[in-house]
Amino acid sequence: xxxxxxxxxxxxxxxxxxxxxxxxxxxxxxRHLVHEGSHHAFAKLAERGLRVxxxxxxxxVVDHYAPTRAGDVSPDIRRxxxxxxxxxxxxxxxxxxxxxxxxxxxxxxxxxxxLTLPGLVINCGDSHTSTHGAFGALAFGVGATEVxxxxxxxxxxxxxxxTMRMTVDGVLGPAVTAKDLALHWIALLGADSARxxxxxxxxxxxxxxxxxxxxxxxNLSIEGGAxxxxxxxxxxxxxxxxxxxxxxKGAAWDAALVDWAQLKSDKDAAFDREVRIDxxxxxxxxxxxxxxEDALPITGCVPNPADMxxxxxxxxxxxxxxxxxxxxxxxxxxxxxxxxxxxxxxGRIEDLRLAxxxxxxxxxxxxxxxxxxxxxxxxxxxxxxxxxxxxxAGLEWAASGxxxxxxxxxxxxxxxxxxxxxxxxxxxxxxxxxxxTHLMSPAMVAAAAVAGHLTDVRPLLEGRT
Amino acid sequence: xxxWTTIAGRAVALPQANVDTDQLIPARFMSAPRSxxxxxxxLHDARQDQADHILNRFDGxxxxxxRRNFGSGSSREAAVYALVDFGIRAVFAPSFGDIFQGNxxxxxxxxxxxxxxxxxxxxxxxxxxxxxxxxxLATGSATIAGQTVSFDLDPVWQQKLVNGWDDIDLxxxxxxxxxxxxxxxxxxxxxxxxxx
Numbered sequence: 001x002x003x004x005x006x007x008x009x010x011x012x013x014x015x016x017x018x019x020x021x022x023x024x025x026x027x028x029x030x031r032h033l034v035h036e037g038s039h040h041a042f043a044k045l046a047e048r049g050l051r052v053x054x055x056x057x058x059x060x061v062v063d064h065y066a067p068t069r070a071g072d073v074s075p076d077i078r079r080x081x082x083x084x085x086x087x088x089x090x091x092x093x094x095x096x097x098x099x100x101x102x103x104x105x106x107x108x109x110x111x112x113x114x115l116t117l118p119g120l121v122i123n124c125g126d127s128h129t130s131t132h133g134a135f136g137a138l139a140f141g142v143g144a145t146e147v148x149x150x151x152x153x154x155x156x157x158x159x160x161x162x163t164m165r166m167t168v169d170g171v172l173g174p175a176v177t178a179k180d181l182a183l184h185w186i187a188l189l190g191a192d193s194a195r196x197x198x199x200x201x202x203x204x205x206x207x208x209x210x211x212x213x214x215x216x217x218x219n220l221s222i223e224g225g226a227x228x229x230x231x232x233x234x235x236x237x238x239x240x241x242x243x244x245x246x247x248x249k250g251a252a253w254d255a256a257l258v259d260w261a262q263l264k265s266d267k268d269a270a271f272d273r274e275v276r277i278d279x280x281x282x283x284x285x286x287x288x289x290x291x292x293e294d295a296l297p298i299t300g301c302v303p304n305p306a307d308m309x310x311x312x313x314x315x316x317x318x319x320x321x322x323x324x325x326x327x328x329x330x331x332x333x334x335x336x337x338x339x340x341x342x343x344x345x346x347g348r349i350e351d352l353r354l355a356x357x358x359x360x361x362x363x364x365x366x367x368x369x370x371x372x373x374x375x376x377x378x379x380x381x382x383x384x385x386x387x388x389x390x391x392x393a394g395l396e397w398a399a400s401g402x403x404x405x406x407x408x409x410x411x412x413x414x415x416x417x418x419x420x421x422x423x424x425x426x427x428x429x430x431x432x433x434x435x436x437t438h439l440m441s442p443a444m445v446a447a448a449a450v451a452g453h454l455t456d457v458r459p460l461l462e463g464r465t
Numbered sequence: 466x467x468x469w470t471t472i473a474g475r476a477v478a479l480p481q482a483n484v485d486t487d488q489l490i491p492a493r494f495m496s497a498p499r500s501x502x503x504x505x506x507x508l509h510d511a512r513q514d515q516a517d518h519i520l521n522r523f524d525g526x527x528x529x530x531x532r533r534n535f536g537s538g539s540s541r542e543a544a545v546y547a548l549v550d551f552g553i554r555a556v557f558a559p560s561f562g563d564i565f566q567g568n569x570x571x572x573x574x575x576x577x578x579x580x581x582x583x584x585x586x587x588x589x590x591x592x593x594x595x596x597x598x599x600x601x602l603a604t605g606s607a608t609i610a611g612q613t614v615s616f617d618l619d620p621v622w623q624q625k626l627v628n629g630w631d632d633i634d635l636x637x638x639x640x641x642x643x644x645x646x647x648x649x650x651x652x653x654x655x656x657x658x659x660x661x
Contacts, residue, residue, distance in 0.1 A: 256656035
């Protein structure tokens with residue numbers, strides 16, 4: 001009898017081509033996703049005169065620099081998009097370019113197109129590749145040197161990470177989402193707490209999440225330091241995948257279901273670290289500082305650095321200075337200049353539905369941008385009447401891309417402006433130089449838009465179904 | 466990439482936690498080709514906002530001492546290019562961004578872990594000045610501002626830094642094994658190939 005195994009161990013074993021004496025493993029990569037930022041890696045390949053080893057399982061998409069608003073695109077941005085197109089054509093890689101109906105943010109379209117499947121190893125030169133772990137895939141971001149290596153060999157050298165199981169018991173409260181859960185645990189444990197671990201999310205609250213919720217949670221694993229997050233696939237997963245364009249069909253589908261049924265941690269499997277969280281402890285959560293670990297329930301107040309010591313105190317002082325906040329100020333009431341809904345974290349249909357539920361029949365007091373995570377999400381949101389709710393509330397309905405989460409395409413928050421944002425990073429200058437970002441769920445962003453300040457979304461959803 | 470075993474240079478302290486990749490290189494600079502040099506982009510906004518920023522005062526620094534979670538965030542290797550092109554060859558911190566530290570080693574930059582107490586001691590010793598620093602990969606030790614410390618580094622990374630190994634060349638030796646693995650995997654699990 002073989003020893004009990006974790007889901008992670010099963011996935012690792014299924015992809016390990018060999019292990020070196022020093023313990024490093026060579027892993028097979030089932031899917032490699034590239035975007036405009038992969039230009040450094042293609043240049044490395046060209047320098048060596050190499051070709052892409054497996055173009056049939058390499059896919060490209062325009063997202064980081066995709067323009068989302070009408071008007072001229074700067075020559076720099078146009079060149080980035082054209083370079084990806086040139087590289088994809090030269091190497092025979094399927095490309096979702098700006099004219100393709102499948103275009104969108106790489107971590108939104110992977111699942112949407114059926115490219116992301118349980119049991120695969122998925123790599124992309126983007127840290128939020130952890131998103132795809134929501135399907136029970138080993139998915140992690142890599143740098144340009146590693147992208148070049150995968151392009152050239154379809155493999156990657158990895159040290160085996162330790163395993164952590166994060167069990168979330170109980171039920172999330174009304175209007176408390178996967179985003180709140182992620183910010184909650186990162187604040188509780190720290191932005192580097194899961195460094196060196198592969199996290200498996202488990203427990204009743206996780207099983208109850210939709211695919212969209214699981215994607216949000218796994219997406220944010222990297223913000224807690226983990227390279228990857230996992231959720232064991234179940235019927236929710238299979239129902240999501242069935243019928244997607246690149247998903248298996250016919251006999252291959254039947255075989256897949258048999259294989260995927262094995263993708264769970266065995267009952268007695270041992271993890272290197274166990275963390276338990278009670279879903280009932282989680283309120284709608286917002287960040288106040290410049291790291292995702294600087295998060296608190298909306299019912300709380302900006303922390304007081306005077307209550308802290310040493311490096312922690314210096315860090316809090318610097319964060320409050322950058323964010324222009326006063327110690328002890330209630331979070332509910334902090335005025336915002338604008339809002340943003342979108343990104344690989346929270347740009348999916350369910351996110352837009354929840355935000356629209358808050359905004360329906362209401363007006364935003366501040367300007368804002370809504371960028372759906374993909375063209376397919378955009379089309380669905382328009383068909384469901386959500387786009388109209390956003391525009392009638394006074395928000396701008398834009399095209400799909402990474403947009404104002406990272407500002408590469410020119411959608412930026414101006415210096416000194418405060419933005420309530422459904423994105424993943426509140427780093428200094430992330431949304432634009434001097435921009436002040438507060439991370440929260442799309443529902444909470446919608447609430448901030450309606451109130452003109454950070455506020456608890458729960459009263460705004462009372463009586464709305 | 467050429468390997469190295471020792472550094473003899475100057476160290477400075479950047480006493481901040483969570484110096485993330487968006488700070489190390491703001492996204493707006495990332496469309497530049499590497500050949501243009503990324504050194505000027507390093508901590509661009511902080512250095513422009515603060516004329517007396519430590520890296521403006523000591524632009525010949527080789528070694529950086531900083532607080533926890535350095536290089537957290539994005540997978541952008543450009544953050545490492547900015548450090549390397551500026552002239553930084555080793556960073557000492559209690560913890561590093563996971564993808565960042567791999568990127569660092571792939572570009573000959575040492576991400577060396579020390580305890581929080583060791584880092585605070587070095588920060589206190591350096592203050593707002595630079596000081597002599599030597600780093601030895603063979604012994605895993607460094608002397609910075611007169612203080613000698615042993616640092617924590619994955620032995621695989623140590624070898625890689627010393628030898629300047631290039632993974633693509635190493636992996637090429639396993640070409641046949643990889644080819645066989647692919648064939649066996651997709652034969653046993655045909656669903657793993659994208660449907661066409």
